[in-house]
Amino acid sequence: MNLSLPQLIAVYAIPVILAITLHEAAHAWLAARLGDPTARLQGRVSANPLRHVDPIGTLLVPALILLVGKALGAGGLLFGWAKPVPVDASAFRSPRRDLGLVAAAGPGANLLMALGWAILLKLLVLWSVQVEFLVLMARAGILCNLGLAILNLLPVPPLDGGRIVASLLPLRAAIVWYRLERFGLLIVLALLATGLLGAIITPAIGLGVDLISWLFNFSG
Numbered sequence: 001m002n003l004s005l006p007q008l009i010a011v012y013a014i015p016v017i018l019a020i021t022l023h024e025a026a027h028a029w030l031a032a033r034l035g036d037p038t039a040r041l042q043g044r045v046s047a048n049p050l051r052h053v054d055p056i057g058t059l060l061v062p063a064l065i066l067l068v069g070k071a072l073g074a075g076g077l078l079f080g081w082a083k084p085v086p087v088d089a090s091a092f093r094s095p096r097r098d099l100g101l102v103a104a105a106g107p108g109a110n111l112l113m114a115l116g117w118a119i120l121l122k123l124l125v126l127w128s129v130q131v132e133f134l135v136l137m138a139r140a141g142i143l144c145n146l147g148l149a150i151l152n153l154l155p156v157p158p159l160d161g162g163r164i165v166a167s168l169l170p171l172r173a174a175i176v177w178y179r180l181e182r183f184g185l186l187i188v189l190a191l192l193a194t195g196l197l198g199a200i201i202t203p204a205i206g207l208g209v210d211l212i213s214w215l216f217n218f219s220g
Helices: 003-035 055-072 095-126 134-153 160-170 169-181 181-194 196-216
Strands: none
Touching: 003 055, 003 095, 055 169, 095 134, 095 160, 095 196, 134 196, 160 169, 169 181, 181 196
């Protein structure tokens, strides 16, 4: 179905905001569980989007990507970010291990949300609910959560995948790895600008969609 830009924004708005919000809330929640109350004291263990939304990264950038993609008649890789969750590693019993676990919590939350949207879609199909907007929103929820999880699992600091890798490396190698963090955003933007980011993530999203379709016995 060819949606207008306002329709596209309406379909994706709630899934994208939830995906980014609960991703950050998961980081904050697990950090608190592992002994660091910093994010919890700042109110970041919350499903309230206002606690996490970055006006540029969460709202403006994704909207511009949708606008440009619609204008060019092409699907764009939705990209955005929220306010980073503050973490004090010195509060953890095992700082390197726990930093890796906290990093993994965000993508893990997105994978769970992708499954949640898939369950909603399955129920809509089973109950023959003929509300096209809800069906499109559920599909958008699956796609944006898979995309956010896969993007963040890329082994590039400061993405979550980069921090997971650092937690697994020997100490000396991890120190060198962390030094790459200052260039991480530039690396991601370069991958985005050259199309390599989409070439990496799009097939992975397709694989995730195929797996969910098989798991929930979706057809078509």
